[in-house]
Amino acid sequence: MKQLLEEAKLLQEQIVADRRYLHQIPEVGMDLPESAAYIEKRLAEMGIESHRCGVMEESVRQKYIKMGFPDMRASTGVVATIGSGSPCIMLRADFDALPMEEINDLPFCSKRNASHMCGHDTHAAMLLGAAKLLKDHESELKGTVKLMFQPGEEMGYGSKTMIDDGLLENPKVDAAMAIHIFSTTPVGQVTYCSGVASSSLDTFAIHIQGKGGHSSTPDLCVDPIMIANQIYTALNMLMTREVSPQAVATLSGGVMRSGTAVNIIPDTADLQVGLRTYNVEARKHVLERLPEIVDAYAKAWHGEYEITMFNCPCTFTDETTTKELLESVAEMVGEKNIQAMPPMAGTEDFSYVAEQVPSTFLVLGAGGPEQYPHHNPRMVLDESVFYQGAAIHANCAIEWLNKHSK
Ligand SMILES: [Zn+2]
Ligand SMILES: [Zn+2]
Incomplete structure (x- = not known):
């Protein structure tokens, strides 16, 4: 599977370009029309069909208005599948930004009153990279890979709007994984949680x-x-x-x-x-x-x-799924770069998926302890790990399908 890592390396420039584009058009909340359109356009360029997924119930919409959030009329999740039939593994990337200004001196900085200071732009870009790898290997897939691009993670509800709109059906999702990039974790290190991953x-x-x-x-x-x-x-x-x-x-x-x-x-x-x-x-x-x-x-x-x-809710990871997927992660980053971590004090709405499907949640390091943390206006990420993120996603999906196809 080292071959896949080499293929991912060749996509690095494109992944960085996708990330930088999304970085410059940060959108906050559930309704992210420009970012969703970009993801759809990129999938279409790879010959991958996608559809919108997410329902904004009136009661939920009103609740957010009551709390002082801007009116969010839609939830712009994007879903695509590669391969066909059962079983099905889902890969999750969120792509919403935060309502805060970026204070960095980078050529691709956000000039809006919002910014990707949680790194969700990189999640979407890495999953687009994985999409390309998986499409190139589609004929070898022993089942379906579902790609979930979700808005509204920072609202703690984006994944739920997609689940309510049938995300986990047609085809039924049997396992799921998400990767969160982290500015304070050393570059190229992958950490995972056993049991509870977030509060x-x-x-x-x-x-x-x-x-x-x-x-x-x-x-x-x-x-x-x-x-x-x-x-x-x-x-x-x-x-x-x-x-x-x-x-x-x-x-x-x-x-x-x-x-x-x-x-x-x-x-x-x-x-x-x-x-x-x-x-x-x-x-x-x-x-x-x-x-x-x-x-x-x-x-x-x-x-x-x-x-x-x-x-x-809390994100609960599934022990067996985590163990299986970590073997595929090790093929991409090496065993020595994988470490267990205690649960995150923060919250992650991937929890709604993990409630219904055996799941795992991984952190990919793109910095180090000396770096500014997430949600800080000076947070920066080391772009050199992006292709690894794409390779991890793709390899986990391929190998999981190999193991679980009937
Ligand atoms: Zn965040
Ligand atoms: Zn985040």
Whole structure:
């Protein structure tokens, strides 16, 4: 299979070009028309048919608007298949950017008020590279390779919009893998997780409706600031009193907003808290108890409330699939460059796929510990590893199909 690595090397220039193009047109969220069109165009140039995949349900769309996100009318996922029949392995690349400016001095920097500071542009480019390799070897494929280009990963829901639109059917997906590039992992190193790969993230936006009035007459008002304050304190107590100290679970408030002047008791208050954990039991408990606590404190002080919730589960990797795929990774990067890693504290919406299909999640190093981390405006990636990413994807798919064809 060393041959495949050589073939991938020849694609390096094209992969870099694809990456740089996507890097300069960063789009945020679920609705990424320009990036999706570019991916479709590149697939078509390789003779690969693709189709759009992703449903933006009205309730989900409204939830995001309520949380202050721009209106996202569509989810522009792109799906393509190479080969035919069963079994089927799916390769995932996300391609959404972040709502932040890039502060780098590179000729292909983003000039928009958005940027690829999580490296998802490289994921799409590497999967396009893999697409070319797989298309060149299509006649040898013992089944189907499905390519998943997903928007909205940073919203924690893009993969779900595609699953809801039939992503995992026709043909049915039997295994899946995703690669995330990392600026702080040494160049060319691949890391993997056994079991949990990323934490869950549940976001609660709590809107409290009080009754505003003059600060001299609190008895005639319902003070939403006080209710928000008590809810916040109670939620922190919930974490220390009802969640096992064995469970790694954090609840943090990121938004607390209310009021305009000292002599006005405001009408409303907003509180947003996020729960992250690797522990399914702890998560279940807090998901049940949080609404009860909000309800009790709001009612105790005659307030009303509304909770808007966003949920993204933990990514669980499948042990057998991971082990099998790592053998194919080793053929591309060498055994010595593969290392186990602890679960990521961050969240990855590939979790929705991994919930339904045996999956693995790999990290590909493109930097080192001295580099700026992801989501930093100065994050840069070493482009020299891109062909390896393409080769890993392609080799994993080919070898997995070889092993599992009937
Ligand atoms: Zn990110
Ligand atoms: Zn990311």
